[in-house]
Amino acid sequence: MAAEPAVEASGLEKSFGSVNVLAGVDLTVPRGSRYALLGPNGAGKTTTVRILSALTRPDAGRAWVAGCDVVADRHRLRSRISLAGQYAALDGLATGEENLRMAGRLSGLGRGQARRRAAELLETFGLGGAARRRVAAYSGGMRRRLDLAASLVTEPSVIFLDEPTTGLDLPGRLVLWRVITQLSDSGVTVFLTTQYLEEADQLADRIAVIDGGRVVAEGTPGELKRRAAAQRLELRLAGAGAFEQVALAAGDRVIHADRGGLIIGVATDGTAAQVRALLDELDPGRRAVAAFSVRSATLEDVFLALTGHAGQEARIGHPSGGPAHQAAHEKETSGV
Amino acid sequence: MSDAVLSLPRRPAAGRPAAALARTLTDVPVMIARCVRLSRRNLDAVLTSLMLPVLLMLLFVYLFGGAIATGTSYVSYVVPGVLLLCTGFGAASTAVTVCQDMTGGIVDRFRSLDVPAPAFLAGHVLASLARNAVSTILVLGVAFLIGFRPHAGPAAWLAAAGILLSFILAISWLAAAAGLLTRSAEAANGVTFLVMFLPYPSSTFVPIHTMPAWLQGFATNQPITPVVETLRGLLLGTPAGARPWHALAWCGGIMLASVAVSGAAFRHRTA
Numbered sequence: 001m002a003a004e005p006a007v008e009a010s011g012l013e014k015s016f017g018s019v020n021v022l023a024g025v026d027l028t029v030p031r032g033s034r035y036a037l038l039g040p041n042g043a044g045k046t047t048t049v050r051i052l053s054a055l056t057r058p059d060a061g062r063a064w065v066a067g068c069d070v071v072a073d074r075h076r077l078r079s080r081i082s083l084a085g086q087y088a089a090l091d092g093l094a095t096g097e098e099n100l101r102m103a104g105r106l107s108g109l110g111r112g113q114a115r116r117r118a119a120e121l122l123e124t125f126g127l128g129g130a131a132r133r134r135v136a137a138y139s140g141g142m143r144r145r146l147d148l149a150a151s152l153v154t155e156p157s158v159i160f161l162d163e164p165t166t167g168l169d170l171p172g173r174l175v176l177w178r179v180i181t182q183l184s185d186s187g188v189t190v191f192l193t194t195q196y197l198e199e200a201d202q203l204a205d206r207i208a209v210i211d212g213g214r215v216v217a218e219g220t221p222g223e224l225k226r227r228a229a230a231q232r233l234e235l236r237l238a239g240a241g242a243f244e245q246v247a248l249a250a251g252d253r254v255i256h257a258d259r260g261g262l263i264i265g266v267a268t269d270g271t272a273a274q275v276r277a278l279l280d281e282l283d284p285g286r287r288a289v290a291a292f293s294v295r296s297a298t299l300e301d302v303f304l305a306l307t308g309h310a311g312q313e314a315r316i317g318h319p320s321g322g323p324a325h326q327a328a329h330e331k332e333t334s335g336v
Numbered sequence: 337m338s339d340a341v342l343s344l345p346r347r348p349a350a351g352r353p354a355a356a357l358a359r360t361l362t363d364v365p366v367m368i369a370r371c372v373r374l375s376r377r378n379l380d381a382v383l384t385s386l387m388l389p390v391l392l393m394l395l396f397v398y399l400f401g402g403a404i405a406t407g408t409s410y411v412s413y414v415v416p417g418v419l420l421l422c423t424g425f426g427a428a429s430t431a432v433t434v435c436q437d438m439t440g441g442i443v444d445r446f447r448s449l450d451v452p453a454p455a456f457l458a459g460h461v462l463a464s465l466a467r468n469a470v471s472t473i474l475v476l477g478v479a480f481l482i483g484f485r486p487h488a489g490p491a492a493w494l495a496a497a498g499i500l501l502s503f504i505l506a507i508s509w510l511a512a513a514a515g516l517l518t519r520s521a522e523a524a525n526g527v528t529f530l531v532m533f534l535p536y537p538s539s540t541f542v543p544i545h546t547m548p549a550w551l552q553g554f555a556t557n558q559p560i561t562p563v564v565e566t567l568r569g570l571l572l573g574t575p576a577g578a579r580p581w582h583a584l585a586w587c588g589g590i591m592l593a594s595v596a597v598s599g600a601a602f603r604h605r606t607a
Contacts, residue, residue, distance in 0.1 A: 055448065075356075083444065083448045085441055085444050088441070094374065094377075106366055106449045150445065
C-alpha cells in the first residue's frame, strides 16, 4: 500500500518582521522514516518544525502532518504528534516525576495511569534515580531526556525533535541517539533537525539540507554524498611551503584544506591512474607530499558544495565534545 | 528503552467547542496544581507576598498611625486597605510567572499537548486566588492580634469576602494580561508596581479630605477607594452609600477588559 507521507509541505514561507526566515520550503517525509533537516544556525530549521507541529502559522504555503492540515486541523494534529523543542520545556522547580505526571494528566491520562506512565518513562530514560529531584538540578543531558520522555506520554505517529543533542556531551549524545533509533524502530516517524552532519549521517535515512530558508538538497545520505565528488585524495604535506605550492597547483580542485594540519583534499575518481597523475602533477619534485589517502566523500563535503559556507566548516563538522568524526565515520579506502 | 514507551492509546482531540470546553475543565485543576506547586517552592515570592503586607500594616499602625486622625482606631481603619495591598503583591508573582511561562518554552509544551489557552491562564489566576487567600488570612490573623475589632455579622463577612474575591480575581487577570503583554520578568514585575502603588493615593491609608484638592478627584474616583470603603462599610459599619456598586463595577470592568486583552495577547504571541 502506498501510504500517504507522514509530512508533506509545499511552499512554506514565514517572515518575522522584515526577516524572511522561510522562502518556500517543500518537504516530503515518508511514513516511518527517520528524517533529518540539516542546516546551519538561522537556516530556518526551528521555524519549519514549529510550523509542522502547529505552533506557528505559515505566511504562505500548506503542510499536512499525519494526515492533518497544520492550520485548519491543528487540534487533531496535536493529538497525533509530539514535539521536543530546542529548549527543554520543563518546570525547573518541579521534580522529574512531577513534570511527567503533569504531562500525562494534560494528555488525558487518569491520576493513577499518569503516575504509572511517569515511573515507566523515568526508568526507560535512565532517570529513575533522579525522579524526585528538582529539574533545576538536572544536567543538560538529563533535561533533554526528561523533555523527550514528557513528549512521549502518549503515542505519537510523528515526533519532532528540534536539535535534540545540541549542547550535550558525547555520552549524552550517544544515549539520545539510541533512544531516537529505538523510537523509530517502533514505527514512529522521527523528524529531527541538526546542524551536525555526523548526526544526520548516523541517524537519518533521509536528509534535507536547508539553507537560507530553502531546501537546497534532499535524499538519502548516500545519494547526497554521491552528489559531491565521490572520493577525495587527501594529501599530507611536508611543510608550510609545500602546502602553499600544492594548494596553488591544485587551484579550484581543492575541496578541503587544513592549513594547520598541512592537509589538502582534492577531488578524484579513486582510480590508480588518476591518483598517480594527480600526484605527479601537483608534486612534480616528489618532496611536497609526505603521505596520501583516498577517502570517500563526507556529508561535510556535500554540505560545503551545496551551501558554499566554507567558513562554517569547523562548527558544522565538529559537534562540541563530539568524537573526532572524520576518524570515526570516513571509510579509509587506502593509505600510505 | 523498553517496549512500554509506546504502549498507550492516543488522546482525543479538542477540536470542537464542546470538546474544547471539556478539555478546559479537565486541564484547569492540573494547571492550578502546577502553579500552586511552583509558587510554594519559590520561597522568595512566598515570603514577599506574605511578609510585606504584614510588615506594611505594622509600619502604618505603629509608626504613622499615631499621626493620622481617622475618627476610628487606626488599625481598624487600615486593615481593609492592607487586604487589598496583599493583592498587589500577589499580582506581581502572577505576572512574572505568566511571563516566564511564555518566554521559557513551557507554553510550547502546553500548546503541543493542546491545553486550551483559557485553561492555562485560569490556572494562573486561580492559583493566585489561592495564594491571596493565604496572605489574607495571615493579615487578618495579625490584625486581630494587634487590636483589629470589626463589628460585622456573618452576612457582612460573607459580603466582604465576596468583594475581596472579585477584587482579587480582577487584579489577578490584570496581572496575567501584564505577563502576556511583557517580554521579560523584569518588565512584568514593573507593570505590577502600578497596581501596588494605587492604594496610596486612595482612602486606604489616609482620609481623602486630608489630600491636596487636585489629588482628591483622582483618589475618590480610582478603583481602590470604592473597594476599600465597601470593605470598611461591611466590616466596621461606616456608611458606604453606592460604593459597593462602584466597587463591583470596577472589579467586573477590570476583569472583563483583562480577560479580553489576555486572550488577544495570547493569540498574538502564539501566532
